[in-house]
Amino acid sequence: MVESYPKTILELERWFATDDACREYLYQLRWPTGFVCPKCHETSAWPASRGRFVCRSRHQTSVTAGTIFENTRKPLTLWFRAIWYVTSQKNGASASNLQQILGLRSYQTAWTWMHKLRRAMVRPGREKLTGIVEVDETYVGGEDPKDGTWVEQKAIVVIAAEEDGTGIGRIRMATVPRRTRKNLQGFVHEMIKIGSVVHTDGFHAYRGIDAFGYKHRKTVISRQKEKNSASILLPRVHRVASLMKRWLLGTHQGAVSASHLDYYLDEYTFRFNQRTSRSRGKLFYRLLQQAVEIAPTTYRSMVGGTGETPKH
Numbered sequence: 032m033v034e035s036y037p038k039t040i041l042e043l044e045r046w047f048a049t050d051d052a053c054r055e056y057l058y059q060l061r062w063p064t065g066f067v068c069p070k071c072h073e074t075s076a077w078p079a080s081r082g083r084f085v086c087r088s089r090h091q092t093s094v095t096a097g098t099i100f101e102n103t104r105k106p107l108t109l110w111f112r113a114i115w116y117v118t119s120q121k122n123g124a125s126a127s128n129l130q131q132i133l134g135l136r137s138y139q140t141a142w143t144w145m146h147k148l149r150r151a152m153v154r155p156g157r158e159k160l161t162g163i164v165e166v167d168e169t170y171v172g173g174e175d176p177k178d179g180t181w182v183e184q185k186a187i188v189v190i191a192a193e194e195d196g197t198g199i200g201r202i203r204m205a206t207v208p209r210r211t212r213k214n215l216q217g218f219v220h221e222m223i224k225i226g227s228v229v230h231t232d233g234f235h236a237y238r239g240i241d242a243f244g245y246k247h248r249k250t251v252i253s254r255q256k257e258k259n260s261a262s263i264l265l266p267r268v269h270r271v272a273s274l275m276k277r278w279l280l281g282t283h284q285g286a287v288s289a290s291h292l293d294y295y296l297d298e299y300t301f302r303f304n305q306r307t308s309r310s311r312g313k314l315f316y317r318l319l320q321q322a323v324e325i326a327p328t329t330y331r332s333m334v335g336g337t338g339e340t341p342k343h
C-alpha cells in the first residue's frame with residue numbers, strides 16, 4: 032500500500048467519517064497484499080456479518096481481532112481521532128487531556144487508551160541501534176529534590192543514543208531494577224547490534240562487553256570530576272535524559288507511577304525517533320500501522336490483575 036494518510040484535521044474528518052471507512056483503512060494496513068488468516072495463513076476468505084471474515088478452513092476473524100482495537104465498545108471513528116490527537120501534539124497528551132478532547136465520560140477509558148497506544152508505539156521486531164552508541168543510566172523520580180517526589184520510587188533508566196555526527200540518531204530506553212552487569216549488558220544486547228561501538232563511562236558493569244562482539248569505547252574520568260562532566264562525556268544520552276524528564280514533568284505533570292514508567296519511555300522513544308518526520312500525518316499512519324500489528328492488551332492485565340483504577 033502506498034503510504035497515504037490525512038495531512039490535516041479536515042482531511043481526517045473527511046476520510047474517517049464512518050466506522051466502515053476506518054475499518055477499510057485498517058484492512059489496507061493490516062493486509063496490504065490481501066487477506067491472510069491469522070490462524071492458518073489461508074488467503075481466501077468471504078465476508079460475514081459485522082465486519083468479520085471466514086477463511087476456507089472456517090476460522091472467523093476481523094480486521095480488529097488480535098489488535099489493540101479488539102472488543103472495543105467505542106466507535107473506531109473515536110479511536111482514530113484519539114490517535115490523531117496523540118500524534119499531532121508535539122509532546123503528546125495525558126489521559127486527562129484525551130478524556131477532555133474526546134469528551135469521554137470515564138478517565139479510566141482515556142487512561143486505558145493511552146496505555147494501549149503506548150504499547151503500539153514499540154514495533155515488534157524493531158531494528159537494533161548501530162554505529163557508535165552512547166549508553167548510560169539516569170535516575171528518574173524518587174526523593175531527588177531536583178525531580179521532585181513524582182514517582183513513588185526512584186527508577187533507574189538506561190538510555191542508548193546513536194551518534195549522528197554531532198547530533199543524535201535513534202534512541203532506546205528501558206528501566207532496570209538494579210545497575211548490575213547482567214541488567215546493563217542485557218540492555219545492550221537487546222537494543223544494540225553486535226559489531227557496533229558501545230560508548231560508556233568507566234562503570235564496571237559494562238566491563239567485558241567487547242567479548243560479545245561489541246567494540247567498547249570507555250571514557251573514564253576521575254571521581255571528583257565525574258558529577259559535573261558526565262554530560263560532556265556522553266552528551267547525547269544526557270540530553271535525551273533531560274528532555275525525557277522534562278516531558279514527564281510537563282505533559283504528564285510528573286504523575287507517572289514507577290510500574291508504568293517503561294510504557295512512558297516507549298512513548299517518548301517513539302516521539303523522539305519520529306521527530307524528523309515532516310508530517311504529523313505520518314506519525315498517525317505509523318501508529319495505526321503498528322496498532323494492527325500487535326497483540327491486544329486488556330485493561331486488567333495492564334493494572335496487574337487487580338482491576339483497580341490507577342491514578343496515572
Ligand SMILES: [Zn+2]
Pocket residue numbers: 068069070071072073086087088089090
Ligand atoms: Zn484460517
